[in-house]
Amino acid sequence: EAGVAQSPRYKIIEKRQSVAFWCNPISGHATLYWYQQILGQGPKLLIQFQNNGVVDDSQLPKDRFSAERLKGVDSTLKIQPAKLEDSAVYLCASRQLEGPSYEQYFGPGTRLTVT
Amino acid sequence: GENVEQHPSTLSVQEGDSAVIKCTYSDSASNYFPWYKQELGKGPQLIIDIRSNVGEKKDQRIAVTLNKTAKHFSLHITETQPEDSAVYFCAARAYKLSFGAGTTVTVRA
Numbered sequence: 038e039a040g041v042a043q044s045p046r047y048k049i050i051e052k053r054q055s056v057a058f059w060c061n062p063i064s065g066h067a068t069l070y071w072y073q074q075i076l077g078q079g080p081k082l083l084i085q086f087q088n089n090g091v092v093d094d095s096q097l098p099k100d101r102f103s104a105e106r107l108k109g110v111d112s113t114l115k116i117q118p119a120k121l122e123d124s125a126v127y128l129c130a131s132r133q134l135e136g137p138s139y140e141q142y143f144g145p146g147t148r149l150t151v152t
Numbered sequence: 153g154e155n156v157e158q159h160p161s162t163l164s165v166q167e168g169d170s171a172v173i174k175c176t177y178s179d180s181a182s183n184y185f186p187w188y189k190q191e192l193g194k195g196p197q198l199i200i201d202i203r204s205n206v207g208e209k210k211d212q213r214i215a216v217t218l219n220k221t222a223k224h225f226s227l228h229i230t231e232t233q234p235e236d237s238a239v240y241f242c243a244a245r246a247y248k249l250s251f252g253a254g255t256t257v258t259v260r261a
Binding site: 041077078079080081082085093128130139140141142143144145146 | 156158184186188193194195196197198201241243245247248249250251252253254
């Protein structure tokens with residue numbers, strides 16, 4: 038099966054600019070996650086969707102970050118305006134809703150550099 | 153919330169030797185403990201996981217042990233090979249996955 042797709046793979050912007058990332062999860066996976074991975078750290082959950090509803094966005098800086106999953110499939114994560122500390126890899130992951138597995142499948146990530 | 157600590161941060165081993173990475177967690181509600189391998193430019197990939205009702209699990213050269221009382225779990229890689237060189241992350245799930253800071257493993261040929 039095809040894996041989690043993300044685009045773009047790399048993005049360089051100046052501070053105060055806006056940027057958007059796109060994620061296409063594995064077909065049939067109802068749960069979708071966005072993580073932020075700062076260099077040298079483990080991934081940190083930003084937001085979790087189940088179908089097109091938000092399950093957890095407690096760690097999302099809502100003054101500048103937004104995310105949506107309008108049709109319960111693809112998702113976009115937006116940052117506006119960007120700050121230097123937003124430089125990180127943004128990972129998308131998906132998981133089946135049904136069944137015993139907790140396994141999350143990760144995409145390759147988008148590396149964001151804010152200058 | 154859950155706090156996962158991982159040690160060591162870097163590990164260099166000779167090819168054929170064993171590698172051990174240790175993690176501790178804080179939330180006693182955690183019931184799922186996966187280990188991920190991340191290669192340069194790629195997303196994390198699950199290599200093995202264990203649930204709280206199991207003390208040990210093995211898959212070929214990889215094994216994981218869990219001590220719920222001590223809130224401690226470990227990854228063991230035996231007969232290391234150059235392709236095992238990567239960053240390894242432990243994680244614990246209570247209500248969401250919380251990751252450790254990672255261990256950079258280098259296998260010397």
